[in-house]
Amino acid sequence: MLRTASVTTRVVDTLVRDVGNHVTTSEKGQYSLEASVPLLRGAGRVAYESRYQAERDLTYAVRRFERFRREFAVSVASDYYDLLQQKQQIENTQKKADSNRDSYERDKALFDAGRATVLDVQRTKQEELVATNQVLVATEAYESQLDQFKVTLGMPIAQPLELAEAELDVPLPSVPEQRAVEVALRSRLDLLNTRGRIDDARRQVLVARNGLLPDLDLRGQVTAETEPDILDLTAFENSRISWQGGVTLNLPVERKEELNRYRSALVSWRRAERQYQLAADQVSQEVRRALRQIRQAQVTLQIQQMGMELAEDRRAYAEFAFREGLLSNRDVVEAENDLLNARNAYAAAQAGLRVAILAFRRDTATLRTDDEGNFLDR
DSSP states (O other), X not given: OOOOOEEEEEEEEEEEEETTTTEEEEEEEEEEEEXXXXXXXXXXXXXXXXXXXXXXXXXHHHHHHHHHHHHHHHHHXXXXXXXXXXXXXXXXXXXXXXXXXXXXXXXXXXXXXXXXXXXXXXXHHHHHHHHHHHHHHHHHHHHHHHHHHHHHHTOOTTSOOOOOOOOOOOOOOOOOHHHHHHHHHHHOHHHHHHHHHHHHHHHHXXXXXXXXXXXXXXXXXXXXXXXXXXXXXXXXEEEEEEEEEEEEEEOOSOOHHHHHHHHHHHHHHHHHHHHHHHHHHHHHHHHHHHHHHHHHHHHHHHHXXXXXXXXXXXXXXXXXXXXXXXXXXXXXXXXXXXXXXHHXXXXXXXXXXXXXXHHHHHHTTOOEEOTTSOEEOO
């Protein structure tokens, strides 16, 4: 147990009173001040360890909260991009439903003119019904996710919420991998907390080592008394002031408990160093993975864009070939479905790239937010 300095003050007032005559016959006051200061065990910086640790714990709590704010901001932004993606899917599906409706009207007119079969008309009508149902399913999924987004934001679910089509400024990072890792190792708040616990464990070793020292205490006492015949508690007499002091040395015979505590502190110190190394390796891995995901998302976006352009050309050609009688409307229907899938894949690739950039900014601790949760440019 940690021993600390102590100061004790005592005030004693003694009254002698004649109850019958209601007269105070004598009054004696005694004031005593005692102090005990450890010189070896419990002395020095170890006496302030509880205050140091309290300050460090406060710092750790502030860092954890700020880390949570940044992670929450990225999570909200990711949900926002997912909602925009689902909203775009509704628009894409509605375009397909409108196109299927036009195809049905066209094939019906061609059937009346004897240029199309009943199977062609039924096929386009069925695709129109499927597309209409897909619009309903996508709308319900979007509204359900929008309600969950309101819960995340702490909004009432019944309150209307319209998503803005604004683009968040998340430029592509142009930094070498090694530099990104160095920035993360220096700036990640959770890693700073892990690093700080090494110093905490080191101080605990010093405290435990101090506990192995003998007890050497400096003690002193000053006592002042008043004259009992003078009814005044402030009437001190120099002749009635006494003091005493001394040094007490207690040599330990057995300190097994303190020795075990010291050994345990050494193990905790090494464990804290190992945990920091593991955390640093984990941070490096996260940054490297985030950069790879950005590069993958960039390539995926380019591929999906080329796929969407190819699907648009294919659909246009299928429409032309069908009108010329070179293809059946089955090819038109398949081209329309492929175009819908390509548009949805392109929207998902856009959202994936934005989320990957935000994740990289979060993992490298280069993401900053203000008190309102808005992203700050760095």
